[in-house]
Amino acid sequence: MTALDAALLLSGGLLALGPAALPLARRPGGPALLHGAAATLSAALALLGLWALVAPGAPVQAVLPLGLPWLGAHFRLDALAAFFILVLGAGGTAASLYGIGYGRHLEAPGRVLPFYGPFLGAMALVLFADDAFTFLLSWESMSLLSWALVLADHRNPEARSASYVYLLMAGIGTMALLFAFGLLAGPGGGYAFAAIAAAERGPGVTAAILFLMLAGAGSKAGVFPLHVWLPLAHPAAPSHVSALMSGVMTKIALYGFIRVGFDLLGPVAWWASPVVIVLGSTTAVMGILLANVDRDAKRILAYSTIENVGVIFAALGLALAFRANGMTALAALALTAALFHILNHMLFKSLLFMAAGAVLAATGRRTLDALGGLIHRMPATAFLALVGVTAIAALPPLNGFASEWLLFQGILQSPGLPQPALQLLLPGAGGMLALAAALAAACFVRFYGIIFLGRPRSEAAAGAVEVDRWSLAAMAGLALLCLFGGILPGAVLDTLAPAVGLATGGRIPPQLGNSWATLVPVTAGQSSYSGLLVLAFITFGAMTSAWLVHRLASHRLRRGPAWDCGFPLTDGRSQYSAGGFSQPIRRALGGTLVAAREHVVMPPPGDMRPARHAAESGDVAWMRLYLPAAAAVGGLATRLNTLQFLTIRRYLGLVFVSLILLLVGLTQWN
Amino acid sequence: MVSLSYDIAHLLAGGLVLVSFMLLYQDRLYSLLNVFALQAVVLAGAVAWQAHIQGAHHLYVTAAIALAFKAVLVPWALHRIVERLGVHREVETVVRIGPTMLAGMGLVALSVVLMLPLTAAENPLAREDLAFALSVILLGLLMMVTRRNAVSQVVGFMSLENGLVLAATGARGMPLVVEISVAFSVLIALIVIGVFLFRIRERFDTVDVAALDESRGERP
Structure with a gap:
């Protein structure tokens, strides 16, 4: 039995969890059993992916007599698919473990569990597909199953409208993919990926396919302005499914783009890459701006997913630009950054969605203005969420910093490109990505500060209790992996090398031999980063200063009333609100980009209600693009x-x- | 012999188109039915001649079906319907004769311009036949569009079907089963339409389809 056979068996097992859930979901122990089975199968998939990456043999293929009679269903396991299988398996394991505990809070497990396992299985089949038909079939199954999961809470009108928008956008995306694969197969109709890779195309057709893939895969991943469904649909699903959709499904979409753009399409002209770079950096800035002004915990995370997808697309565009000019080593650097960020984003975004789910389960509230002070009520969740926000805000020594640093190393190499247009564009794109990174830090200071610090803003937040051990274990596992990726990025990058080599034909220098676990992306003379040293410095510095403070200051521990200069209000509303915290950013950048408006609502004379100061903002793409189009239709x-x-x-x-x-x-x- | 047989086939198919034109300007129902019977006779002749020159004996059966059903049975049935409905004195003019005839000529020109280049590789007989058949079909449709009496719309539909039979026999190798089933389905359509005619009549006291529009509340 080859590795591919085993992987297909595992995917089939995940698919079979759907029918199995029909009788089991309503039984008392059913949800836990099903989530446990999904966790086991996903963990096996992750190990299989890791094994296929570490011990790379020749790609294995299989043809099953399914699907179209003259085509069959082609499957294949190579290094690129193996990497994404690792991402899927790890994310699926964590989400399913979390689901064992979180599943007890599900209102209607019968509307979630029959789709949960098959959703994982369909995503795995997208990765194994080796012909256009199997790919599209699995892709569409993935879309429809996740749609059903978004609709799990069907009594909520918001979830219903979210799922409707999602269904429409998924249809548009799949149509773009259909056209892309139609062009890829050409008039001869060779739908197997081997035939597609062997075909010859002109530069115009190649660029058209790339842009169609950008629209098709981009709409699923959340590229501006096709992102509008994502902040509606991802938060509407149960939290562990939100983690899967944001952490894993967007990565499957990116896999589609990488598979076609780097593997199947052959050489792409250099002038196609600026489109990807500009779209990526625009997406990053718009996504994180919207995250900064939103007030719903899960929607903030969804907008932040859009930002990260933008960062990854910018890295992919950079890799395309380098590859078009034959600079394979630098293309490998940019693609390594992209893949590393894909892995990292899966880790910390799943972690944060689980933390948001834990908060939701404990308090029943998602709006930031109803939370606060949870660090006292839920210390373990608060600590794990702190690891997550540190990672997503790209602070060393965690993994988010390592991958974004790697991306900026790639951008710093752009003066070596021969085209003046790219030389001019890339520093600008780098500036936008830096802005996005800074805004992300601001966004997650607000996210963490309003939810976990301060005092409770509602009764529900005041009475929260810590979540169960399964949920904490899943989050702790992800947090450990975040720390591992940040401290020993070299190990991760060396594991990635076969996948990068398959897509670009090059690789970055081996990292594991470097002293102090240092990253040296180009040459030692240019730049290097060691997460281990930074961690050591932070630990040493923090301990020394703590020791010094205790040593030099008085030994006695004093407790005094906080906020003693005013009078301590028991009402939580005397603190910063979510809207107040983001006001500077809203005023400085929000006027046109997120259509931010502030106005005072005066009650009519004689009315005893107080005047209110209202701040509004919204998605510009939705208001300027989608509403007029809907009105026209x-x-x-x-x-x-x-x-x-x-x-x-x-x-x-x-x-x-x-x-x-x-x-x-x-x-x-x- | 080849050229004579070609000429006769051409004559008969052309006659079919000519009778279609005659159908267009009949504004009394009895004369309309008579001309329709004449068209069926011409069709039977055309099909029989095709059977003779192609040596395809099953086409004689088609010709016999056309003669029996369309030249005798259907006109007779429609005669009885018209009699029982008592509409034989009605004169209908929706579009005037002149413009209708001009439109018909345009349709024949269109079908010739369309069919002849399309079938350049076929033998001349089949090409002419197909062009004429398309003309008959379009003229039947035109009749359905310009009439408002339900009986004349039925006649338009039947004449359209005549064009289909002509096209089917002009192309070699059409099996008999197809023709029988076509004839049968047309007969059933006639029955259904007859039933509906009486239904409409029962309800609205007229077979003018405009009454249907009134009942849907579109005209006061």
Whole structure:
């Protein structure tokens, strides 16, 4: 049995969890059992992926007699797929472990569990697919199953509208993918990936395919302006599914883009790469700005996913630019940064969604203004969430810093590119990414500060209790991995090397031999970073200063009332609110980018209500792009509605005239 | 012999188109039914001649079906319907004769312009036949569009079907099963339409389809 057979068996097992859930979901121990089974299968998948990455043999292939009769279903396991299998397996394991505990809070497990295992299985099949038909079928199954999971809370009108928008956007994305694969297969219709990779194409067709993939995979990953469904749908699902959608499903979409753009498409002209870079950096800035002004904990995380996807797309565009100019080592550097960030984002975004889910389970509230002070009520969750926000804010020594640092090393190499346009563009894109990173730090200071610090802003927050051990174990595992990736990034990068080599034909220098676990992306003379040394310095510095403070200051521990200069209000509203905390950013950047408006609502004379200061903001893409398009479609439909009420003779006449027009057209065509 | 047989086939198919034009300007129902019977006779002749020159004996059956059903049975049934409905004195003019005839000529021109280049590789007989068949079909449709009496719409539909049979016999190798099933389905359509005619009549006291529009509340 090859590794691929085992992997397909595991995916089949995940798919089979769906039917198994139908009788089991309502039993008392059913949800825990199903989540446990999903965790076991995912863990096996992750180990398999890791093994296929570490001990790379020749890619294994298999053809199953499923699907189209003349095509069959082709499957393949190579280094690139193995890396993403690792991401999927790790994310799936953590989410399922978390689900064992969190599943007790599910209102209707019968609406979640039948789709949960198959969702994981469908994502695995997307990664194994080796022909366009299997790929699209698995992709669409993944979309529909996640749609069903978004709709799990179907009594909530917000979830219903979110799932509707998601379904529409998924349809548009899949249509773009259909066109892309149609162009890839060409008139001959060779739908197997081997035939697609062997075909010859002109630069125009190649660029068209790349842009279609950018639209198709990008809409699933959340590229601006196709991201509008993501902040609605990801938070609407149960929290461990949100973690999977944000942490893993967006990565599957990125896999689709990488597989086509780097592996199947062959050489791409250099002028296609600026589009990817500009879209990526725009997405990063817009996503994190929207995260900064939002007040819903899970939606903030979803917007931050958009930012991270933007960062990854910018890295992919950079890799395309380097590769188009034959600079394989630097292309490998940029792609390594992208893949490393993909892994890291899966880790910390899953961790944070689980923390948000823990808060939701403990308090029942998602809006920031109803939370606060949870560090006293939920210390373990608070500590693990602190690791997550430190990582996502790209602070050393955690993994988020390592991958973003690697990306900026790639951008710093851009003066070596021969095209002046790219030389001019890349520093600008780097500036935008730096802005996004800074805004991300601000966003997560707000996120963590409002939720966990201060005093409770509602009764629910005041009465919260710590979550169960399974949830804490899942979060702790992810936090440990975040720390591992930050301290020993060299080990991760060396493991990634086969996947990068498959996509770019190059690799960065081996990292494991360096002293002090230092990262040396190009040459030792240029730049290097050692997470281990930074950790050692931070630990040493913190302990020394703590010791000095205790040594030099008085030994006695004193307790005095906090905020003693005013009077300690028992009401939590005397603190910063979520809207107040983001006001500087909203005023400085939000005017046009997030349509931020502030106004005072005055009650009419004689009314005893207080005046209110209201701040509003929204998604510019939604307001300027989607609402007008929806209005146009609605208007057209109203106009065409008269066609429903014609007389019989007019209908006959309509048929007659259209037949005549078609025939006349046919005469012109010949 | 080849050229004579070609000429006769051409004559018969052309006659079919000519009778279609005659159908267009009949504004009394009895004369309309008579001309329709004439068209069926011409069709039977055309099909029989095709059977003769192609040596395809099953086409004689098609010709016989056309003669029996379309030249005799259907006109007779429609006659009875018209009689029982008492609409034989009605004169209908929706679109005037002149524009209708001009439109018909345009349709024939269109089908010739369309069919001849499309079938350049076929033998001349089949090409002419297909062009004429398309003309008959389009003229039947035109009739359905320009009439408002339900009986004349039925006649338009049947004449459209005549064009289909002509096209089917012009192309070699059409099996008999297809023709029988087509004839059968048309007969059933006639029955269904007949039933509906009486239903409409029962309900609205007229077979003018405009009454249907009124009942849907579109005209006061």
